[in-house]
Each structure stands twice: as structure tokens, then as C-alpha cells.
Amino acid sequence: MIHNHYHGTYDVIVAGGGIAGLAAAVTSARLGKKTLLIERYGFLGGLATAGLVNPFMTHRSSTGQPLISGFFDNLCSRLEEFGGIKGSTFDSESMKFAAQEMALDAGVHLLLHSWVKEAVVVDGAIRGLRVVDKSGEVEYSADRVIDATGDGDVAVSAGASYQSGGEDGYPQATTMMFDVGGVDLAEALAYVKSRPDQFRFPVLSPDVDPVKLSKEVISVAGYYDLVARARERGEYSLPGDLIFYISRPRPGEVVFNTTHVGMVDGTKSQDLTRAEIEGRRQASALVKFVRNYIPGFKNAYLLRMAAQIGVRETRRIIGEYIFSADDVIEARKHHDAIARLAYPVDVHSGKGEGYTRDEEQLTGPVVPPPGDWYEIPYRCLVPLEIENLLVAGRCVSSTQAGHGAIRIMPCCAAMGQAAGAAAALSITQNVTPRNLDVNLLLKVLREQGALV
Ligand SMILES: Cc1cc2nc3c(=O)[nH]c(=O)nc-3n(C[C@H](O)[C@H](O)[C@H](O)COP(=O)(O)OP(=O)(O)OC[C@H]3O[C@@H](n4cnc5c(N)ncnc54)[C@H](O)[C@@H]3O)c2cc1C
Numbered sequence: 402m403i404h405n406h407y408h409g410t411y412d413v414i415v416a417g418g419g420i421a422g423l424a425a426a427v428t429s430a431r432l433g434k435k436t437l438l439i440e441r442y443g444f445l446g447g448l449a450t451a452g453l454v455n456p457f458m459t460h461r462s463s464t465g466q467p468l469i470s471g472f473f474d475n476l477c478s479r480l481e482e483f484g485g486i487k488g489s490t491f492d493s494e495s496m497k498f499a500a501q502e503m504a505l506d507a508g509v510h511l512l513l514h515s516w517v518k519e520a521v522v523v524d525g526a527i528r529g530l531r532v533v534d535k536s537g538e539v540e541y542s543a544d545r546v547i548d549a550t551g552d553g554d555v556a557v558s559a560g561a562s563y564q565s566g567g568e569d570g571y572p573q574a575t576t577m578m579f580d581v582g583g584v585d586l587a588e589a590l591a592y593v594k595s596r597p598d599q600f601r602f603p604v605l606s607p608d609v610d611p612v613k614l615s616k617e618v619i620s621v622a623g624y625y626d627l628v629a630r631a632r633e634r635g636e637y638s639l640p641g642d643l644i645f646y647i648s649r650p651r652p653g654e655v656v657f658n659t660t661h662v663g664m665v666d667g668t669k670s671q672d673l674t675r676a677e678i679e680g681r682r683q684a685s686a687l688v689k690f691v692r693n694y695i696p697g698f699k700n701a702y703l704l705r706m707a708a709q710i711g712v713r714e715t716r717r718i719i720g721e722y723i724f725s726a727d728d729v730i731e732a733r734k735h736h737d738a739i740a741r742l743a744y745p746v747d748v749h750s751g752k753g754e755g756y757t758r759d760e761e762q763l764t765g766p767v768v769p770p771p772g773d774w775y776e777i778p779y780r781c782l783v784p785l786e787i788e789n790l791l792v793a794g795r796c797v798s799s800t801q802a803g804h805g806a807i808r809i810m811p812c813c814a815a816m817g818q819a820a821g822a823a824a825a826l827s828i829t830q831n832v833t834p835r836n837l838d839v840n841l842l843l844k845v846l847r848e849q850g851a852l853v
Contacts, residue, residue: 410541413544417549428822438504453656471850488617490618599624741777793817818846
């Protein structure tokens with residue numbers, strides 16, 4: 402058997418090596434538990450690497466107060482060691498390496514190229530996972546399992562109930578992210594400054610120096626007039642009225658978050674295949690458009706497309722508490738809060754209409770009051786029906802709108818850290834995660850630098 406250098410029995414197994422799974426595994430191992438992290442790809446990071454998602458959306462309040470620290474800060478420091486981060490934007494290749502080294506330094510056993518098929522459940526409690534690779538099927542047992550697959554694969558196979566989609570029945574649209582090089586960002590920003598009515602952001606005052614600004618991390622959304630002109634001429638057929646890109650750490654490189662493919666169930670291969678094909682077609686058309694129409698992009702070239710279409714949302718496992726837009730608007734605080742955030746509800750139309758000039762997708766109409774924040778309860782990580790199982794990351798218990806706020810990467814890191822700590826502590830305390838003393842959990846999270 403290929404895996405025979407690993408023992409098949411673990412204290413904690415984490416399924417899925419995205420930001421949430423990485424945080425969970427590292428935290429569990431740091432607390433002394435024998436931890437296995439299983440990932441289907443040959444590298445860690447999930448959407449942050451395979452999906453080319455960038456930047457880290459804000460983990461601060463509107464007045465600049467930091468709301469997330471702990472593991473997330475450790476990750477940023479690690480990226481910094483490799484020169485892979487600039488402000489909120491990071492390099493996806495450095496992320497792959499930083500993630501792997503953090504896991505190994507903490508003593509996590511890594512199992513890559515392995516697909517978690519299903520949970521092993523005995524008497525309502527999870528006992529391990531069946532994992533598939535090229536050689537067949539292997540079973541790993543564990544006292545606690547954390548589902549960080551993003552899609553709740555483990556929880557659903559164990560029999561946990563879940564919600565998916567929103568009022569229109571669809572989950573959020575998917576996006577093929579792609580990087581472009583050869584951009585003269587100073588020229589691009591000079592144009593942005595000269596046409597403030599054609600952009601949602603940034604709004605650049607007359608005293609802004611585009612050359613100076615081009616050295617900073619910058620997000621640009623707009624070009625309404627150029628998109629409309631190209632569409633009239635039959636040279637633009639993407640959904641939406643605007644394009645959106647963000648600068649990368651290296652000069653002359655930007656990442657586009659503009660394509661949209663709707664009506665995609667990210668748990669179905671047929672839908673994902675359609676989304677990959679359509680996403681790459683849109684990305685390719687967009688590269689042509691920006692070269693021909695956007696000042697500063699004349700010499701731009703495609704650097705890379707994401708290895709997978711970006712799936713924002715699939716299953717949301719129903720837990721002890723369902724996080725909703727009311728939590729965001731009312732800036733609710735909870736006795737078992739494992740993370741704080743002030744990011745708005747950010748839901749992309751499930752039909753894939755793209756960003757339109759009038760809607761609020763990029764700024765989000767649903768926000769906590771200025772300077773305030775909301776909190777995410779530990780209960781969102783505890784599925785209703787199954788014992789010894791926790792969920793972390795984008796499959797936690799939430800409504801579609803609630804999910805739209807807490808799905809961002811810094812928050813996934815905080816939720817992962819909490820799940821890892823809870824799994825480890827519940828073993829030490831000999832209680833199920835459901836019955837864990839949350840005050841103990843919060844104490845340990847604070848000791849690890851978490852802002853809870
Ligand atoms: C297009 C797009 C743009 C976004 N923009 C931003 C942004 O600008 N800023 C921001 O902060 N957030 C953004 N987000 C949200 C954020 O990227 C994700 O919500 C977050 O990265 C999710 O992390 P995760 O660890 O929960 O899940 P994922 O990153 O999805 O990780 C899950 C991991 O599990 C693995 N896996 C899944 N199933 C299995 C299985 N059965 N067996 C083994 N392995 C499995 C996957 O390969 C993956 O590595 C965006 C998301 C998308 C899709």
C-alpha cells in the first residue's frame with residue numbers, strides 16, 4: 402500500500418486543504434494532536450491557489466480596527482518571508498509553498514492527491530474517512546474530523562442536513578479568475594482618474610499621482626463606456642457592464658475577477674465542466690478586449706488562468722446556529738464568538754448576469770454600522786446531527802446572504818483555527834465538540850492571538 406508510512410489512526414483528520422483546512426490542521430497539530438490533512442490536489446490553498454482568488458478581503462472594521470489575527474497573521478508573516486504578499490494581495494505560488502511549510506512545521510501529516518469519498522459513521526458519530534487515490538480506497542480513522550472541503554462533502558456523506566442556493570434557487574455564480582502581465586498600471590490609473598463617472602471605484606481626487614498610486618495595491622471596477630462601446634460593435638459579449646481587476650504584488654501584474662458563469666451546482670461535474678469551458682472562453686475574450694480597449698493594457702498578456710473555476714458557494718451545513726444577514730446588519734455579538742468581521746453581504750447573482758452598473762455587488766448594501774462588527778458563533782461549526790464532526794470555511798451553517806459575508810479568506814482562516822482548536826480540546830477534555838466548554842475554547846484561541 403502506497404500510504405504505509407502513515408498510520409491509519411489519527412486524533413484529528415481535516416478533509417480539504419484550503420485556507421480553512423490549513424488553519425484547522427495547523428492549529429490541531431500545534432495543540433499536540435496527531436493530525437492528518439487530506440487534499441485532492443497536489444498542493445494546498447484551495448481557492449486561494451487553485452482558484453487564483455485575490456486579495457484577502459478586509460478583516461478590519463470601517464474605522465480600520467483589526468478584527469482577525471491569530472493564524473491569519475501567521476500565514477501573512479509566512480508569505481512575507483517569501484516576498485509573496487503586498488498589503489492585502491498575495492502571490493498564489495508563494496501561497497502554495499507557505500501553506501505546505503506551515504503545515505509541515507506544525508507536524509501535520511499531509512496526504513495530497515487523495516479524494517475524500519465519504520465518512521465512516523457509527524452510532525451517529527464520525528469515526529473516520531474513506532479516501533480514494535490511484536491505488537484504490539484507504540480508510541483512516543480519527544477521534545475528530547473537520548470538514549473543510551468547502552462543499553461539506555464529509556458532513557453530507559455522514560447524513561448532515563444542509564441548504565444550498567438562495568431565493569432564486571441558484572448558488573452564487575462562478576468566476577474564472579486569471580492573471581494578466583505587461584500592464585502599465587500608471588497609465589491605466591491616469592485614465593481612471595480622468596473619467597470618474599465611468600468607474601465604481603476607485604474615485605481618484607485631482608491631487609492623486611497615478612504613478613505613485615500604481616505602486617500600491619489597487620482595485621479597479623468600471624470602464625462602463627468602453628464595455629458599452631465594445632458591446633455595440635459586437636466585440637464584447639461577457640455578462641455585466643463593468644470589468645473588475647486587482648493589482649498583484651509584482652509590478653505590471655493584475656488579476657481579473659470579472660467573468661461569471663451562472664446556474665452552476667459546484668458539486669456536479671457536468672455543471673463544473675460547462676463552467677470551466679465557458680469561464681475560459683470569457684477569460685480569453687476579456688484578454689483580447691483589454692488589449693484593444695483599455696489604456697495601459699496595450700501590451701498585456703495572459704499569465705495564467707486558474708486551475709479551477711472559482712466556486713463561491715455550494716452546500717451550507719446546518720449547524721447549531723444559522724448565521725444570517727441579520728447578524729451582519731445588527732452587528733450581533735455572541736457568547737461563543739470565534740471570529741469577528743465587518744465585511745458586507747456580497748452575493749453574486751446566481752444566474753450569472755455579472756456585475757451591473759446599478760447593483761451593489763461589489764460594495765454590498767448590507768453592512769454593520771460604521772466602526773462596528775458582527776461575530777460568528779462556534780455553533781455555526783457544529784453540525785446538528787453528527788457527533789465528533791466540525792465544519793469550517795465556506796460550508797459552515799449560514800443562509801445564503803450570511804454566507805455572502807463570512808466566506809472571505811481571512812474569516813475562513815479564523816473559522817478553521819477555531820475548528821482545529823475545538824477538535825483538539827474536545828479530545829483532551831473527553832467531550833464531544835458539541836459539549837465543549839466554549840470559555841476554554843475562547844481562552845485557547847486568545848492565547849493563540851485570535852481576536853475573540
Ligand atoms: C471567484 C471568487 C472570488 C472570491 N474573491 C474573494 C476575495 O477577493 N477575497 C476573499 O477574501 N475571498 C474571496 N472569495 C472567497 C474565498 O476565496 C473562499 O470562500 C475561501 O477561499 C474558501 O476557503 P475554504 O478553505 O473554505 O474552501 P476552499 O478554498 O474551497 O478549499 C477546499 C479544499 O478542499 C479540497 N477538497 C474539496 N473536496 C475534497 C474532497 N472530497 N477530498 C479531498 N479534498 C477536497 C479542495 O481541493 C480545496 O483545496 C472568492 C471566491 C471566489 C470563488
